[in-house]
Amino acid sequence: MNRPLTTYLLKLEKSVAKINQLGNVNKVYYNPKIHGPYCEWRWYGEPDKKFMEVKLTDVPAWLARRNYHPLSMLAEVKRNYHYLRHLYIDPPYKNPYWVALNVIFWVVAFYTIIFEFIMGHKRTTLQKNYYH
Incomplete structure (x- = not known):
């Protein structure tokens, strides 16, 4: 160099x-x-x-x-x-409680991130089926 x-x-x-x-x-x-x-x-x-x-x-x-x-x-x-x-x-001592706590946290976190995306699609499909 x-x-x-x-x-x-x-x-x-x-x-x-x-x-x-x-x-x-x-x-x-x-x-x-x-x-x-x-x-x-x-x-x-x-x-x-x-x-x-x-x-x-x-x-x-x-x-x-x-x-x-x-x-x-x-x-x-x-x-x-x-x-x-x-x-x-x-944690230093892993057991099923910590695994379950992590899984619940990540499920809730990702659901809150994609909530608007899911609900927006539900509304549009409902409107298409309802009005047409």
């Missing part, structure tokens, strides 16, 4: 890697000696009180401790996605 193309591909690879890391959990709090293997769905920072445990007088202080940066919100969404994926889509 020629040199400009190689440097361009390396820059492209670094930028794609940066985009893939966008919103990932900050590994500042993660210590493999203490926490063991890294889990995408676990928050390794200092735990805070849950909102339901906060008294009304402490709500402003609790809200002030939140991080409202878009990347931290994206990291929280990714953590919840990985948590739900671990629980429902790829």
Whole structure:
């Protein structure tokens, strides 16, 4: 390969890697000696009180401790996605319940996608048969 193309591909690879890391959990709090293997769905920072445990007088202080940066919100969404994926889509112990849950989810999802298509055809055939 020629040199400009190689440097361009390396820059492209670094930028794609940066985009893939966008919103990932900050590994500042993660210590493999203490926490063991890294889990995408676990928050390794200092735990805070849950909102339901906060008294009304402490709500402003609790809200002030939140991080409202878009990347931290994206990291929280990714953590919840990985948590739900671990629980429902790829559970560690598979049994018929999880298979049935996945089948029901995909049936309902695809039915909602093609609902208008099905109902539109039912109406047109009914009108053709009714009026002609």
